[in-house]
Amino acid sequence: MMTGWWLRRKRNRIKEAEAGRLDCAGIMERLYEYIDEELDDPRLVSAIRDHLEKCKVCFPQYEFEKAFLRFLAQRGANGAPPRLRRRIFQRLLEEESQS
Amino acid sequence: MAQKKAAHSEGFEREALVHLDTLYNVALRLTGNAADAEDLVQETVLKAYRAWDMYERGTNCRAWLVTILRNTFINQFRKQSKKPASVQFDSVEDVSIFESVQDRDPAGSFFRHIVDEEVTRAIQELPEDFRVAVVLSDVEGLSYGEIAEILGVPVGTVKSRLFRGRRRLQRRLYEYALEMGYIG
Numbered sequence: 001m002m003t004g005w006w007l008r009r010k011r012n013r014i015k016e017a018e019a020g021r022l023d024c025a026g027i028m029e030r031l032y033e034y035i036d037e038e039l040d041d042p043r044l045v046s047a048i049r050d051h052l053e054k055c056k057v058c059f060p061q062y063e064f065e066k067a068f069l070r071f072l073a074q075r076g077a078n079g080a081p082p083r084l085r086r087r088i089f090q091r092l093l094e095e096e097s098q099s
Numbered sequence: 100m101a102q103k104k105a106a107h108s109e110g111f112e113r114e115a116l117v118h119l120d121t122l123y124n125v126a127l128r129l130t131g132n133a134a135d136a137e138d139l140v141q142e143t144v145l146k147a148y149r150a151w152d153m154y155e156r157g158t159n160c161r162a163w164l165v166t167i168l169r170n171t172f173i174n175q176f177r178k179q180s181k182k183p184a185s186v187q188f189d190s191v192e193d194v195s196i197f198e199s200v201q202d203r204d205p206a207g208s209f210f211r212h213i214v215d216e217e218v219t220r221a222i223q224e225l226p227e228d229f230r231v232a233v234v235l236s237d238v239e240g241l242s243y244g245e246i247a248e249i250l251g252v253p254v255g256t257v258k259s260r261l262f263r264g265r266r267r268l269q270r271r272l273y274e275y276a277l278e279m280g281y282i283g
């Protein structure tokens with residue numbers, strides 16, 4: 001228990017320090033987590049948002065990464081073929097009539 | 100009795116079968132071909148149907164199904180005698196391609212010209228650990244926590260697999276776009 005609490009406190013301190021002095025390298029390290037909305041510290045989120053708004057180096061890369069992820073979401077999907085759907089419904093009917 | 104059975108399958112259809120597209124997409128990325136993917140999905144759905152009474156209502160059904168699918172794949176479909184070699188560390192692959200394109204195509208509009216087959220191939224060429232994380236996150240929209248649960252790894256591992264998987268995928272697509280002359 002003690003260890004968990006101590007680790008959490010230590011981690012929080014690191015987060016605070018991080019939010020205080022985020023340079024471009026630090027932003028790049030957390031960029032995906034920021035885009036994915038997976039950062040749980042609101043101070044870190046707003047620090048990154050502020051940096052991105054002002055930084056001419058990071059902002060274009062942020063936009064680029066977002067475009068890439070949008071592209072993946074649109075083009076990476078393959079729906080189940082109707083043939084498979086029929087096959088599965090058929091198989092489930094058989095399964096039901098047994099048992 | 101018959102009524103109970105009908106309710107059973109109705110619930111299954113309503114809650115589980117709506118995730119068929121997700122299951123197929125993940126299966127396709129794992130097996131690499133449509134025939135195996137279809138068999139894997141069917142096997143998964145049957146297992147889930149038989150275990151439906153064990154499924155805890157109100158929990159994440161999609162994650163539950165993908166977990167069954169992944170375990171079925173590992174046990175029955177990965178025919179190779181050994182696990183695929185663990186991922187080699189190659190830091191060059193992890194560098195962003197943004198620097199290479201920022202002068203010519205900072206908005207990444209070259210992505211749009213890439214044909215679907217090439218996207219599929221590039222995803223397929225990723226090491227399995229990276230591939231699964233990228234597909235679950237970026238195609239299927241699962242959270243880091245859900246992916247960690249499915250894969251049985253810490254969230255930090257999901258983050259690093261995603262980071263490296265995305266960077267590698269970008270690089271592969273960028274190299275293809277260069278070859279095809281999509282980047283001026």
Ligand SMILES: [Zn+2]
Pocket residue numbers: 023024027051055056057058059
């Ligand atoms: Zn910056």
